[in-house]
Amino acid sequence: MVWLPWGSSEKKDGPPKTADGAFEAPNRTNRAKCYAARDAFFDCLDANNILDSIGDKQSVLAANKACGKLNEEFEKNCAHSWVEYFKKQRIVNFQKEQTIKKIEAEGGEIFAPGAPTKR
Numbered sequence: 001m002v003w004l005p006w007g008s009s010e011k012k013d014g015p016p017k018t019a020d021g022a023f024e025a026p027n028r029t030n031r032a033k034c035y036a037a038r039d040a041f042f043d044c045l046d047a048n049n050i051l052d053s054i055g056d057k058q059s060v061l062a063a064n065k066a067c068g069k070l071n072e073e074f075e076k077n078c079a080h081s082w083v084e085y086f087k088k089q090r091i092v093n094f095q096k097e098q099t100i101k102k103i104e105a106e107g108g109e110i111f112a113p114g115a116p117t118k119r
């Protein structure tokens with residue numbers, strides 16, 4: 001067996017693992033911590049006018065410089081797949097809001113399938 005000096009990629013903190021190495025499903029407390037860390041990180045991004053924290057290298061650097069500690073907490077308290085999903089969803093939601101505003105400004109209406117109609 002060979003010892004590799006740079007260590008393993010396991011986090012010392014974060015979601016606990018089961019005996020087979022998989023992460024345990026988050027309980028209510030873990031989800032609350034994840035959501036709180038996400039909200040704090042996103043509030044910091046908003047305060048610094050940063051939308052995308054995963055896109056190009058420049059935006060990643062700006063996000064890390066302004067909100068690096070909060071990003072670490074976010075990544076520590078949430079599963080990697082959740083972190084990636086939330087960061088991408090932030091961008092999608094912003095784009096959706098901008099599209100809706102543009103359509104409404106041009107006098108159009110938004111129709112959602114299955115949504116109740118105005119009478």
